[in-house]
Amino acid sequence: MGKIxxxxxxxxxxxxxxxxxxxxxxxxxxxxxxxNAKASFDGSLREVLPGAESFKSxxxxxxKSEIYEGYAGDKAVGLVVKVAPRGYSSAIVMLVGVxxxxxxxxxxxxxxxxTPGLGTNVxxxxxxxxxIGKGVKDALxxxxxxxAITGATISSRAVCEGVKTVLKDSEQYRKAKP
Amino acid sequence: xxxxKDFNQGLIRENPVLRLMIGLCPVLAVSNNATNALGxxxxxxxVLIGSxxxxxxxxxxxxxxxxxxxxxxxxxxxxxxxxxxxxxxxPALYQALGVFVPLIVxxxxxxGRAEAFAxxxxxLNSVLDGxxxxxxxxxxxxxIGVIREVLGAGSLFGITLFDERIAATIMILPPGAFITxxxxxxxxxKMENKVL
Numbered sequence: 001m002g003k004i005x006x007x008x009x010x011x012x013x014x015x016x017x018x019x020x021x022x023x024x025x026x027x028x029x030x031x032x033x034x035x036n037a038k039a040s041f042d043g044s045l046r047e048v049l050p051g052a053e054s055f056k057s058x059x060x061x062x063x064k065s066e067i068y069e070g071y072a073g074d075k076a077v078g079l080v081v082k083v084a085p086r087g088y089s090s091a092i093v094m095l096v097g098v099x100x101x102x103x104x105x106x107x108x109x110x111x112x113x114x115t116p117g118l119g120t121n122v123x124x125x126x127x128x129x130x131x132i133g134k135g136v137k138d139a140l141x142x143x144x145x146x147x148a149i150t151g152a153t154i155s156s157r158a159v160c161e162g163v164k165t166v167l168k169d170s171e172q173y174r175k176a177k178p
Numbered sequence: 179x180x181x182x183k184d185f186n187q188g189l190i191r192e193n194p195v196l197r198l199m200i201g202l203c204p205v206l207a208v209s210n211n212a213t214n215a216l217g218x219x220x221x222x223x224x225v226l227i228g229s230x231x232x233x234x235x236x237x238x239x240x241x242x243x244x245x246x247x248x249x250x251x252x253x254x255x256x257x258x259x260x261x262x263x264x265x266x267x268x269p270a271l272y273q274a275l276g277v278f279v280p281l282i283v284x285x286x287x288x289x290g291r292a293e294a295f296a297x298x299x300x301x302l303n304s305v306l307d308g309x310x311x312x313x314x315x316x317x318x319x320x321x322i323g324v325i326r327e328v329l330g331a332g333s334l335f336g337i338t339l340f341d342e343r344i345a346a347t348i349m350i351l352p353p354g355a356f357i358t359x360x361x362x363x364x365x366x367x368k369m370e371n372k373v374l
Contacts, residue, residue, distance in 0.1 A: 007244050014248050018255040025259045029266035036269045111273075116210065117330075117347035 045070070045080050048106035049097030052077050060173035065165060067173055070097070078105060079170050085162035087112060088119050088154040096131075096166040102174065103135045104163060112155075119155035127156070136167040184295075184303045188310030194287045195318035196363055201287040204278045205319055206355040212335045215323025216316070217271040221260050221279060223312030226288050227305060228256040233296040234304035240297075249292045250283070257282045287315060322358050330354055 045055050045068060052070030060067055066082040078099045084091040090113035097105040109123045121127060130146050140160045142148040148156035192198055195205050204222075208214045232252050233240075240248055261279050264272040272279065282288065291311055296304040327333055330349030332340045348354050 007241055010239075010241055011244055011247060011251075014251050018251050021255055022258055025262050029262040032266040033262065036266065040269065116350055 044095055044108050044110060045097075048095045048108050049078050049080050049099075050106065052080075052097075055080065058173065060169060061176050063169035063172050065169045067169065076100065079173065081166040081169055082110075083162045083165050083169075085158040085165065087114050087122075087158040088152070089114055092122065092155065092158050092162065094159070094162055096163055098166065098170045101135070102167060102170050103133050104131045104167070107131060107163070114152065114155045118149065119152040121149045121152060122155050122159050124149075127159075131159075131163050134163065134167070136171050140164055181303060181306055184299070185306040185310040188307065188312070188314040189317065190314070190366075192311075193314040193318055194290075194311055195315060196359070196366055198287075198290075200290055201285045201315065202359075204281060204285060205322065205359070206352060208275060208278050209319055209322040209326055209355055209358075210350040211327040211331065211333075212320060212323040213271075214274050215319045217268070217275055218278060219312070219316035219319050221264065221275070222282055222285065222287070222315055223309075224260050225253065225256040225282050225285075226291060226312050226315075227308035229253045229288055229292055230296040230304040230308035231301065233292045234299060234301040237297050245297065246289075246293070249289060249297075253288050253292070254283045287311060318362075321362065322355065325358050326350055326354050 042055070046052060049070045051072055053073070054071050055068040056071070058067050058069045068080040068082075069076055070078050070080060078097060080095055080097045082093070082095050084093045086092075090111075092112040092114070093110040094107060094112075095110060096107045099105045107128050112120070112122065114120050114122065127147075127149055131140075134140060139145045140163055142153060142156045142160050146156065146160055188194065190197070194200055195202065201222075204218060208218045229249070229252050233249060236248075257280065260282070261272075264275075264279060291307060295307045299307070324334060326349045327335075328339060329346055330351075331347075332338060332342045332345040346354075349358070
């Protein structure tokens with residue numbers, strides 16, 4: 001009995017020291033980590049909606065995606081929508097910027113774990129360029145309207161679906177807004 | 179003499195990846211380019227040297243029955259510190275390595291060296307063992323990373339060497355890791371038989 005208590009106390013002491021050290025490191029690095037995450041996300045928002053200076057998170061009834069309204073000064077210059085369509089082996093998390101006429105202005109893949117060398121090519125500008133200027137009424141069928149990536153039809157289709165969702169949700173947001 | 183032996187056995191003779199064949203999981207996963215390989219090596223070196231140091235320091239006060247949980251606490255503390263620091267100061271590298279940074283906790287090289295070496299040896303020897311093993315791991319990982327990146331993507335540390343279209347994509351896919359490791363091991367075995 002005494003032995004168990006001794007072992008338990010020893011282990012507890014190690015845990016407390018370890019927890020103390022981790023807390024200290026976290027206090028040192030925490031603010032920087034948060035700033036990094038915010039800076040990188042803000043940078044991505046600006047990248048897909050050139051011209052916007054600040055962003056505000058907004059809600060659209062019925063839309064599941066995260067929507068951000070971009071402003072240049074006080075003027076609304078478009079929306080950025082975050083979607084995560086299911087690809088071949090991962091969720092393709094992406095940001096799509098749409099201008100006030102609800103046409104795609106820019107897009108960026110934030111994270112994906114598709115097949116290296118095949119599905120990962122959805123990040124290539126050559127593929128993404130095809131979506132620029134597309135609106136909610138445009139058909140976005142891979143292999144017909146959009147050249148799919150060779151060997152990565154499923155990943156290509158996922159991106160098409162993602163862009164469609166973005167356009168639909170943006171329209172919904174516009175309609176709901178007076 | 180003994181110190182030197184403790185240091186250099188990790189380099190080739192007991193190279194963790196190519197001779198002991200432990201810790202292969204992160205090796206296969208992050209060696210698809212030289213930059214990731216180097217980043218992973220630095221993270222592993224930090225954790226391995228740190229945990230060897232602390233395990234050797236406390237080995238006299240560690241009860242035998244609970245040494246493994248204590249090792250795990252020490253290792254995971256170092257891994258988490260490493261994780262936070264990378265997230266704060268090298269976010270791009272952190273993103274590239276992804277889940278493999280937290281997974282250093284279960285890298286068998288680190289627990290293996292704590293149990294097999296640091297728990298039985300003085301501090302200085304243990305630190306040298308950690309340094310030697312880390313260098314061995316780095317050597318193996320970066321070699322594999324360089325070979326795979328050059329052949330598979332036509333670049334080195336992100337700098338393009340030749341047209342990507344003539345590169346063998348298979349080398350940056352998982353099979354490329356097995357092929358590369360197999361070839362290096364075969365080469366080392368051949369050399370050993372000749373030299374000894």
